[in-house]
Amino acid sequence: MTAPLSSAKTRDALRISARVSAELLLVLVMLAVALWLLGRMWSVVWPLVVGLLLTTLTWPAARFLRRRGWPPALAASVVTVLFLLVSAGVVALIAVPVASQSGQLTDGVVEGIQKMREWAAGPPLNIGDAQINKAFDTAVTRAQEGVGSMVGAVVTGVSTVVNGLVTAVLALFLMFFFLKDGPRFLPWLSRQLPGRLAADVPTVFERGWNTLGAFVRSQAAVGLLDAVLIGLGLWILGVPLVLPLAVLTFVSAFVPIIGALFAGFVAVLIALVSNGLTDALIVLAIIVVVQQLEGNVFQPMIQSRGLGLHAAVVLLAVTLGGNLAGIVGSLLAVPVAALIAVVWNYVREQLTDPPQEPDSTDEPDNAAPVPS
Numbered sequence: 001m002t003a004p005l006s007s008a009k010t011r012d013a014l015r016i017s018a019r020v021s022a023e024l025l026l027v028l029v030m031l032a033v034a035l036w037l038l039g040r041m042w043s044v045v046w047p048l049v050v051g052l053l054l055t056t057l058t059w060p061a062a063r064f065l066r067r068r069g070w071p072p073a074l075a076a077s078v079v080t081v082l083f084l085l086v087s088a089g090v091v092a093l094i095a096v097p098v099a100s101q102s103g104q105l106t107d108g109v110v111e112g113i114q115k116m117r118e119w120a121a122g123p124p125l126n127i128g129d130a131q132i133n134k135a136f137d138t139a140v141t142r143a144q145e146g147v148g149s150m151v152g153a154v155v156t157g158v159s160t161v162v163n164g165l166v167t168a169v170l171a172l173f174l175m176f177f178f179l180k181d182g183p184r185f186l187p188w189l190s191r192q193l194p195g196r197l198a199a200d201v202p203t204v205f206e207r208g209w210n211t212l213g214a215f216v217r218s219q220a221a222v223g224l225l226d227a228v229l230i231g232l233g234l235w236i237l238g239v240p241l242v243l244p245l246a247v248l249t250f251v252s253a254f255v256p257i258i259g260a261l262f263a264g265f266v267a268v269l270i271a272l273v274s275n276g277l278t279d280a281l282i283v284l285a286i287i288v289v290v291q292q293l294e295g296n297v298f299q300p301m302i303q304s305r306g307l308g309l310h311a312a313v314v315l316l317a318v319t320l321g322g323n324l325a326g327i328v329g330s331l332l333a334v335p336v337a338a339l340i341a342v343v344w345n346y347v348r349e350q351l352t353d354p355p356q357e358p359d360s361t362d363e364p365d366n367a368a369p370v371p372s
Contacts, residue, residue: 047167049332051174055182056213057220058083062179076179080172090247097244200350207342215335222298223253226260226290230267233286237279239271260291309338 038045058079065075186202193201231246239245245267252263264287272280296315309317314334321333 046328047170048174050167050171051178052212053216053335054083054171054175055178056209056216058175058179059182059213072180072183076176079179080176083175084172090251093244093247097241200346204343204346207346208339211338211342212335215338219253222294223250225298226250226253226294229290230263230287233290234267234271234283237271237275237282239267239279239283240274241270245270260294264288264291309334309341313337 061082062075062079065078066072070078186205189205190198190202227246227250230249231242234242234245245263248266249263252260264284267287268280268284271283314337317333317337318330321329321331321336323329325332
């Protein structure tokens with residue numbers, strides 16, 4: 001016969017469940033309000049985030065100069081100027097060879113389009129010129145009907161470019177100030193906070209800073225690996241502009257999803273117009289294989305080792321961030337997850353009872369009796 005339920009225990013379980021549910025609901029409301037405020041201040045938060053990421057990338061050079069006795073302002077200025085020169089050099093390394101071979105690439109594009117038309121006209125597709133012209137006319141008609149939306153898209157694109165330039169300029173200025181005054185921030189913050197917060201918050205900030213540095217270094221390692229593998233494949237196939245394409249692959253690794261798609265599209269297009277359809281398909285296969293290895297093997301392994309996160313957590317964080325906030329969410333998902341892990345680990349350290357040391361005055365139960 002089954003024993004009846006205890007009414008007192010049932011009421012206690014319901015009370016505990018109700019209290020826990022109410023507390024979780026309050027936490028979720030607080031998170032929703034924080035995210036809403038973050039969205040309202042995004043025009044300021046986004047340059048701040050980019051500036052912090054750039055600072056983690058350039059801080060080792062500034063720290064090296066400061067340890068050699070350079071004044072903070074001079075060290076920050078030199079590192080900022082060097083960063084701008086390196087960035088301009090990367091752009092020139094990509095743009096100059098492309099510009100010098102623009103005529104050849106243009107002729108190749110025209111020839112490639114003609115080859116594609118000839119291929120489409122043959123078996124198994126057997127698409128004639130009349131059908132191609134009809135499809136072209138239909139596309140032109142739809143484009144003319146959608147002029148208003150196209151103009152809106154262009155205006156939106158121009159606005160996005162302007163916002164990107166403003167963000168880049170603000171991020172550079174913030175990077176300079178972080179390099180110059182960063183080491184004084186935590187002592188200043190400690191003096192502003194009362195009681196225990198004066199020790200807890202700076203400690204969490206310091207661990208978070210180390211985590212951001214590990215994230216940037218891991219992204220650079222993944223981008224370098226992609227650039228080497230894809231560049232080696234392009235060099236073996238004899239595709240032109242190998243070095244600019246490798247540099248573009250490395251730079252685009254810092255922009256998840258879109259960066260890889262853009263770099264891969266450029267590489268396949270150049271292979272198509274210079275080497276033909278077969279080599280273009282081989283380049284596409286190489287890029288797909290490398291990207292799959294990066295997303296499923298290299299990036300989770302490197303980031304999980306540098307950030308203290310499991311590879312599955314990295315994959316889930318990138319997926320969730322992309323679904324919630326698109327490209328920006330994918331870019332910030334891993335460092336945000338790592339920062340959450342930093343806070344969680346610190347809270348666990350503070351809430352864990354210290355191990356109890358055995359009392360030397362107490363005799364163990366199995367101690368041998370002292371003979372009288």
